[in-house]
Amino acid sequence: MMRCGVDLVEVARIRAAIEAHGDRFVARVFTVGEIAYCTARRDPFPHYAARFALKEAFYKAVPHGTLAALVWNEAGLVHGPGGAPEIELRGATRDRLRGWQFSVSVSHTRSLALAQVLALPPA
Numbered sequence: 001m002m003r004c005g006v007d008l009v010e011v012a013r014i015r016a017a018i019e020a021h022g023d024r025f026v027a028r029v030f031t032v033g034e035i036a037y038c039t040a041r042r043d044p045f046p047h048y049a050a051r052f053a054l055k056e057a058f059y060k061a062v063p064h065g066t067l068a069a070l071v072w073n074e075a076g077l078v079h080g081p082g083g084a085p086e087i088e089l090r091g092a093t094r095d096r097l098r099g100w101q102f103s104v105s106v107s108h109t110r111s112l113a114l115a116q117v118l119a120l121p122p123a
Contacts, residue, residue: 001121002118002119002120003061003062003119003120003121004061004116004117004118004119005057005059005061005062005116005117005119006060006114006115006116006117007053007054007056007057007060007114008053008112008113008114009049009053009056009112009113010112011045011046011108011109011110011112011113014052015045015048015049018048026048027073028073029055029073030048030051030072030073031076031090033078033088034048034051034076038051046108046109046113049112050077050106050107050113050114050115051076051077051106053106053108053113053114053115054075054077054085054087054104054115054117055075056115057104057115057116057117058075058102058104058115059075061118061119062097062100066096066097067092067096067097068092071091071092073090074089074090074092074093074094075088075089075093076090077106085105085106086102086104087104098122099121099122100119100120100122101119102118102119102120103117103118104116
């Protein structure tokens with residue numbers, strides 16, 4: 001059965017977390033590729049917020065108990081062919097969700113970020 005996760009994040013909340021906890025927070029939550037992408041932007045905080053919303057939506061779309069633990073930086077937003085957003089899984093998260101299919105959508109303004117994840121488990 002297809003599952004859906006949605007999350008809305010205030011950019012100011014992510015900005016405050018990054019300013020309060022710095023590199024420790026960023027490294028715990030985001031992948032190396034996400035960090036590179038966001039820091040290359042004039043205003044990185046909406047981009048960080050969109051990626052945080054994606055992770056929240058992703059974990060909401062996966063049934064409770066499917067993952068042994070929630071490891072924030074094992075799920076990351078990447079851009080596929082043509083720039084479409086995709087989720088890239090790593091480590092134990094990738095191993096536990098082998099065969100699952102995901103469709104994602106992400107959007108942000110200067111103040112809000114939204115993400116939706118549709119998850120289809122293997123047949």
